[in-house]
Amino acid sequence: MVVLSVPAEVSVILLDIEGTTTPIAFVKDILFPYIKENVKEYLQTHWEEEECQQDVSLLRKQAEEDSHLVGAVPIPAASENGADDLQHTIQAVVDNVCWQMSLDRKTTALKQLQGHMWRAAFAAGRVKAEFFEDVVPAVRKWREAGMKVYVYSSGSVEAQKLLFGYSTEGDILELIDGHFDTKIGHKVESESYRKIADSIGCSTSNILFLTDITPEASAAEKADVHVAVVIRPGNAGLTDDEKTYYSLITSFSELHLPSSC
Numbered sequence: 001m002v003v004l005s006v007p008a009e010v011s012v013i014l015l016d017i018e019g020t021t022t023p024i025a026f027v028k029d030i031l032f033p034y035i036k037e038n039v040k041e042y043l044q045t046h047w048e049e050e051e052c053q054q055d056v057s058l059l060r061k062q063a064e065e066d067s068h069l070v071g072a073v074p075i076p077a078a079s080e081n082g083a084d085d086l087q088h089t090i091q092a093v094v095d096n097v098c099w100q101m102s103l104d105r106k107t108t109a110l111k112q113l114q115g116h117m118w119r120a121a122f123a124a125g126r127v128k129a130e131f132f133e134d135v136v137p138a139v140r141k142w143r144e145a146g147m148k149v150y151v152y153s154s155g156s157v158e159a160q161k162l163l164f165g166y167s168t169e170g171d172i173l174e175l176i177d178g179h180f181d182t183k184i185g186h187k188v189e190s191e192s193y194r195k196i197a198d199s200i201g202c203s204t205s206n207i208l209f210l211t212d213i214t215p216e217a218s219a220a221e222k223a224d225v226h227v228a229v230v231i232r233p234g235n236a237g238l239t240d241d242e243k244t245y246y247s248l249i250t251s252f253s254e255l256h257l258p259s260s261c
């Protein structure tokens with residue numbers, strides 16, 4: 001078995017979700033279709049609620065920022081001109097969400113709405129999160145060895161907690177010391193990793209970040225974070241240069257902690 005030694009200064013393991021702890025297929029074939037199939041009904045049912053209105057405001061603000069992009073879908077300001085006007089606004093939100101999802105955009109606005117929509121599906125047992133089989137045993141082992149384990153995903157913190165709270169392995173939320181999403185910054189920006197280290201109360205060099213996406217690994221590395229790129233079934237391929245440059249693992253069991261034999 002391939003073994004990757006974790007540097008002695010590492011005391012925090014920071015995990016990406018999609019393509020790292022969890023198959024991309026679970027996100028693309030189960031979570032995302034749920035949004036596309038239910039977004040219109042969700043908006044119609046929850047429109048008057050404050051949380052839904054906040055989600056729509058954030059999406060509208062994002063739509064204004066995106067107005068220069070080809071294919072961008074504007075969301076008109078809600079007026080009080082009756083039911084037809086409301087249906088028109090809801091349809092614009094639906095179209096905007098579908099447009100963003102067609103590009104797999106990771107905007108905070110989209111991710112916030114998705115997290116709120118998945119809540120009902122997870123709580124009702126209609127969806128259970130999937131983790132690669134090596135993930136939970138490895139995380140338990142790291143924690144027994146004194147490591148802290150955090151998650152950093154483009155999925156909202158609320159969505160992350162749903163995944164770990166309602167999984168095929170049961171409620172494993174207690175295995176995670178804390179969660180970060182794009183509210184701290186985007187995953188391809190080095191500053192995000194500095195802010196995460198500040199928030200945890202450690203140095204960036206105390207963190208090992210595991211991700212499937214090389215631009216994320218590169219941003220983390222520029223902030224002095226240790227990185228390993230995770231190869232999983234269904235992930236995008238790496239170039240030969242990337243394969244040579246990055247430390248690669250195909251299972252969390254390949255990580256060897258300094259104290260473990």
Ligand SMILES: CSCCC(=O)C(=O)COP(=O)(O)O
Nearest residue numbers: 016017018153154155159160
């Ligand atoms: C955390 S929940 C769903 C996954 C998701 O929406 C997503 O964008 C995953 O992004 P990641 O940063 O974990 O690759």
Ligand SMILES: [Mg+2]
Nearest residue numbers: 016018019212
């Ligand atoms: Mg990922």
